[in-house]
Amino acid sequence: MSAAESTTVMVVDDHPMWRDGVSRDLEAAGFTVVATADSVAAATTRAKATTPQVVLMDMHLPDGNGAEATARVLEAAPGANVLILSASSERDDVLQAVKAGACGYLVKSASAAELIEAVNATAAGQAVFTPGLAGLVLGEYRRMATEPTPAGAEPAPTLTPRELEVLRLVAKGLSAKQIGRRLDVSHRTVENHVQATLRKLQLSNRIELTRYAIENELG
Structure with missing residues (x-):
């Protein structure tokens, strides 16, 4: 199939x-x-x-x-x-x-x-x-990344080394299967890491993960 x-x-x-x-x-x-x-x-x-x-x-x-x-x-x-x-x-x-x-x-x-x-x-x-539109979106995220963090904002949650590794690869545009092959794990394991990272960072999708990676210079 x-x-x-x-x-x-x-x-x-x-x-x-x-x-x-x-x-x-x-x-x-x-x-x-x-x-x-x-x-x-x-x-x-x-x-x-x-x-x-x-x-x-x-x-x-x-x-x-x-x-x-x-x-x-x-x-x-x-x-x-x-x-x-x-x-x-x-x-x-x-x-x-x-x-x-x-x-x-x-x-x-x-x-x-x-x-x-x-x-x-x-x-x-x-x-x-x-x-042309991808550059527009990433340009907006970079602009937002330069804005100062509001006073009293909570510190970012801690990600595990593997979650950070998966996040860097997601930010580069790799699919779960491609990341799985690179890290020698199943794509379901990759998805689990992605979902855990989304929950920790209170984000909703991979686009927002990419923005987070840009903001924190993880790409």
Whole structure:
């Protein structure tokens, strides 16, 4: 079974022709489209019912934006990875989506092949961005990293040596399987370290782990 055939996807877009077309492309590539939705409310309900591994999310929906939808979907299905697929490449849209927990951001001018590759990468926990947008996000994180720490802020929690090792590799964009091969452990062990690190640092995804690594010069 290929990676695509083992990956479940939900497509969220309020344009029926686009939503149906993307769903067909994904299914033709071997993905299983377990749900589609045309609004924030429908996406939240269907994510909870189907627990997809990847959610393709539009940024502009009738009852809210993609950032709001991303946050609500991740509350309903915490194991999902959200990839924004939007016509907008506006700075504010990109940053809002990532801060809400999206793993990546792809513009709708991407080809079907680029979309398939991006969904595979998102399912593997990698950050995926249309060229140019990754620099925007990391630039914002670097800017935030230069801001002074608020007075009275609590010290950062202590990570184990192995958690730090995994964090450095996550920040370099390696998938759990790639990290597992490098450290000679199973990808599930890597995921356990990642989840433990996320809990300790009170972060929600690998993008935020990357920001933490940049702030602490761990990359």
